Amino acid sequence: DAMVIQNPRYQVTQFGKPVTLSCSQTLNHNVMYWYQQKSSQAPKLLFHYYDKDFNNEADTPDNFQSRRPNTSFCFLDIRSPGLGDAAMYLCATSRKTGVNSPLHFGNGTRLTVT
Amino acid sequence: TQLLEQSPQFLSIQEGENLTVYCNSSSVFSSLQWYRQEPGEGPVLLVTVVTGGEVKKLKRLTFQFGDARKDSSLHITAAQPGDTGLYLCAGERDTGRRALTFGSGTRLQVQP
Numbered sequence: 001d002a003m004v005i006q007n008p009r010y011q012v013t014q015f016g017k018p019v020t021l022s023c024s025q026t027l028n029h030n031v032m033y034w035y036q037q038k039s040s041q042a043p044k045l046l047f048h049y050y051d052k053d054f055n056n057e058a059d060t061p062d063n064f065q066s067r068r069p070n071t072s073f074c075f076l077d078i079r080s081p082g083l084g085d086a087a088m089y090l091c092a093t094s095r096k097t098g099v100n101s102p103l104h105f106g107n108g109t110r111l112t113v114t
Numbered sequence: 115t116q117l118l119e120q121s122p123q124f125l126s127i128q129e130g131e132n133l134t135v136y137c138n139s140s141s142v143f144s145s146l147q148w149y150r151q152e153p154g155e156g157p158v159l160l161v162t163v164v165t166g167g168e169v170k171k172l173k174r175l176t177f178q179f180g181d182a183r184k185d186s187s188l189h190i191t192a193a194q195p196g197d198t199g200l201y202l203c204a205g206e207r208d209t210g211r212r213a214l215t216f217g218s219g220t221r222l223q224v225q226p
Contacts (some may be wrong), residue, residue: 004156035216042202042216043157090156098206102147103214105156 003027006091006106013081013087014114020036021076021109023091029104032074034066035090043090049074050097079113086113117141118205118217127193135188135220137203146179147214148184151200152208160188193224194197 005024013019023032031050035043047056049068061087065077078085088108094101121136123163137146145164149157161170163179163186170177175198186203203217 016182038218040200040221042219043214092156098145102159102162103149103157103204105158108156 001097003049004093004104004106005092006089008070008109009073009107010110011113012112012114013078016080017089019078019081019111021078021089021111022072022090023076023106025093027095027104028071029093029095030071031094031101032090033069033094033103034064034074035092037088039087043054044076046076069080079110081113083113086111118203120201120203120217120220122220123218124221124223125224127224129194129224129226130139133190133193133222135190135201135215135222137186137188137217139184139203139205141207142183144170144183144197146183147204147206148186148188149204151202152198164171190222193222195224196226198222198224 003026007022031048033048034046036046037043045057046060046064047066056095063079067075076089090105090108092105093102094103118137118139129135140182145162148160148208150160151157159176161172163170168179174191178187181210183187190197201220204214206214
């Protein structure tokens with residue numbers, strides 16, 4: 001009954017080789033987020049989509065891009081992964097932003113860069 | 115600069131002990147949420163606090179939002195090994211459609 005599904009759970013890529021992480025949701029939520037979480041740290045927001053409206057955080061590197069082709073799917077593209085990009089990538093959704101719209105997280109994709 | 119600071123960063127206690135985790139900021143938040151994250155999983159929402167001074171209880175967990183809506187605390191009574199995890203506070207500021215900002219996290223280990 002998973003509602004936010006991330007694939008794959010584990011991804012290994014080579015330094016500089018483009019990689020795409022995927023997220024799908026069955027909640028029909030308006031908002032989808034991508035967070036980066038490094039070991040023992042808090043999740044760091046990379047960007048979010050409110051419907052088709054893309055919102056990039058000011059300190060998100062250009063190396064990270066995102067696509068949301070429809071309500072259910074959102075992709076994170078890392079154009080040229082570096083060793084420092086190794087992390088857990090969490091996708092989350094919410095009905096809208098605001099008090100009454102908690103985030104629903106997927107179980108994440110752990111990215112290793114060799 | 116971390117917008118939301120949590121303390122302590124790490125806490126290891128024995129089963130049955132009480133503990134308090136703090137989440138502090140110099141900014142005002144329209145709401146604060148607390149999440150718990152277990153290894154290999156995404157964070158799961160525990161509670162949302164909205165009103166300054168608000169107190170919410172969830173079984174052995176008590177959450178409080180500061181009067182000025184700049185800080186929050188989580189108190190656990192008689193901790194159990196199942197409480198082990200990373201506790202994250204997350205706040206939304208009064209600036210329209212901004213997404214949540216997470217605190218630095220408190221990693222709790224409850225020893226049986």
